[in-house]
Amino acid sequence: MTSANVVKVTERDGALLIEMDNPPVNALGIALRRGLMAAFERLARESALKGAVLTGTGRFFSAGADISEFGKTRENPLLPELIAFLEDLGKPVVAAINGQALGGGLELALGCHYRIAAPAARMGLPEVKLGLLPGAGGTQRLPRLIGVERALAMIVTGEPIDAAEAKTLGLVDDVAEGDLIGAAFRLLEGAVARGVRPPRTRDREEKLAAARADSGLIDRIAEPLLKRQRGLPAPRACVEAVRAAVTLPFEEGLKREVELFAQLVNSPESKAQRHIFFAEREAAKLPDMPADVRPREVNKAVVIGAGTMGGGIAMSFANFGIPVWIIDQDHESLDRGLARIRENYQITVSRGSLAADEMEKRLARIHGTTDWSVLAEGDVVIEAVFEELDLKQRIFRMIDEKARPGALLATNTSTLDVNKIAAATSRPEDVLGMHFFSPANVMRLLEIVRASKTSFDAIATAIAIGRRIGKVPAVVGVCDGFVGNRMLHRRTAQAERLLLEGALPQDVDQAVVAFGFPMGPFAMGDLAGLDVGWRIRKARGTKAPISDALCEAGRFGQKTGAGYYRYEKGSRTPIPDPEVERIIIETSKRLGITRRPISAEEITERMIYPMINEGARILEERIAMRASDIDVIWVYGYGWPVWRGGPMYYADQVGLGQIEARLKHYAETLNDETLRPAALLSRLAAEGKGFSSLPVQPIAI
């Protein structure tokens, strides 16, 4: 792409209209930076030109710096130079913010002398989500425009604001209801007519006064914001950079910002977060999908089963404006499900995160029924009944009979064979798995399970639906547990073994939390309920001695006030329980196991490496297309810390040789064949390579 292609410059009544046209998001890569510099230089050079309007084409003003350039040598002009040149130009430039202005895109607008936004525009500095801080003056200019308190909130959380709020805060001068470019030119004309020197954001000091007069203010504002960010370096650096805006002259503040940015961009955390940014977008791309495949149109959904998952799935559709029918077998189950949906919304309203009238709008999109004829209404049908193959096959025969031709037919099964479910219909090409995670209205991961006969346009439709309802789709193949739960199963098995060998639930949970997960496996088990797995094990004739013993003692987890921990009435805080210790020690004894002290290091390795090993097997079997898809699944479905980049990325950082050696060691010392390194892991280790060296592969069908 040349700079002439990505910046369109036209003359209008003695001023320039400069349009950024670098699809898809107007990322400020080198071509765009050069094109903009050329346009600004022309404006400076040609005395007949009185100013300019700067805007973007499409849905974006600009989504910021080109993330793929980070970590490489970047070519001049760099963004800070470009913005400094613009700000000092001496002729007014109006930013006409037509859509999203994020990161460097917003920083560019902050360097303009005036800003006017379309009503649908959104503005934010999301760099912190990539383990970075705004590195093109955002931390110095934003507080000058909107004050330290709001600037800190935007920079430390990375959350964007809308045009109306931007106007209230003084981030934009105006919101244009109609013709944005026309309004921007009128603003420019007014400024030119007044003949004043174009105002530079850097010169505005009045909104810094409060923080300058009160040296404790920044820390008081920052403390609650940082609390939610788990001591990561980027949010702390964001605060330091804003502090520099208050305590240092502008130029020195900028230098401090650049220094902090340079540290962060090379940090392992930011590298991992950038890996996940791109991995998330890759996970729904199939190497074998023909380029002309288009998703089918979806306007209405039908969900079968108003239980935990069905209710959450229906809420996900309603939250994004899609009407949905829920079918259940009888009025009692249906009413219970609908009541739970209302209750869930009410909790969100009472927390202040949802307006009451918005709740009513969402509820109005959800219709409950026991009448199966509504199946004909659905462009997508998602089945979420009990986990029984016979039942699901029966339901799919009914769906086949009643659903309209071309409807997407999905099952939310977590363990059953999607091929067998698809075979119950006369149209297996329309059938796939849409595996949501609990709570389905909150968790962002959506495993899309491609069965052997699923058509490409069915997969494309599931991906499009997933994106529309705010999910992160990852396409996987058919196997027991698919990708996420199959790996989790390895961790669960080791967690239980660790208890038998000498650890206590709190030791294991502490190690997992210290690694960066929000919760350990036992606290999670208590939250989900231990009875579910117990029933499955009884049906399958398998055992998990400690979990079974707890269930036999009536300890089902939080719902009974006791599980691996005990819980005070009305509290969700796990409290270590001597009674559990007694049950564990007794079980070890009964099984003839001599307990031993187990180090935190061993616990962490046994919680993480067996999962990586299973991930390798999943890649060998072509259940996943790429190692990075597995990373996405763990970050969005299981709380893997994003700053560690997912299990397979993490494995590459540790080194596969090291992981292979530790797995061999544990396989031998614990006499556990499941811990033998997968062939793929051993091969890559021998070649000195990582999982990231593997080419993308089509899913085995």
Ligand code: 3HC
């Ligand atoms: N740099 C490079 N590529 C980018 C990009 C960026 N800043 N933003 C998006 N893209 C790419 C995506 O990778 C994707 O590529 P693909 O089609 O090949 O997969 C394509 O643009 C479209 O992106 P999405 O699929 O994400 O499109 P959406 O419409 O769903 O979302 C978005 C758009 C909200 C802009 C989202 O892409 C996003 O959040 N982008 C990142 C924004 C950001 O973090 N900006 C700050 C960058 S850091 C910075 O500016 C540093 C500065 O302070 C110096």
Ligand code: NAI
């Ligand atoms: P649930 O027991 O809460 O809900 C099942 C619902 O299906 C009940 O409302 C029941 O009345 C209804 N149902 C049963 N038979 C029916 C029939 N013949 N016709 C219509 N409705 C019928 O179960 P849950 O947890 O929602 O699970 C549903 C599915 O989702 C299962 O396949 C499960 O494996 C899967 N899943 C569950 C997850 C979880 O964490 N609970 C996570 C991901 C998937």
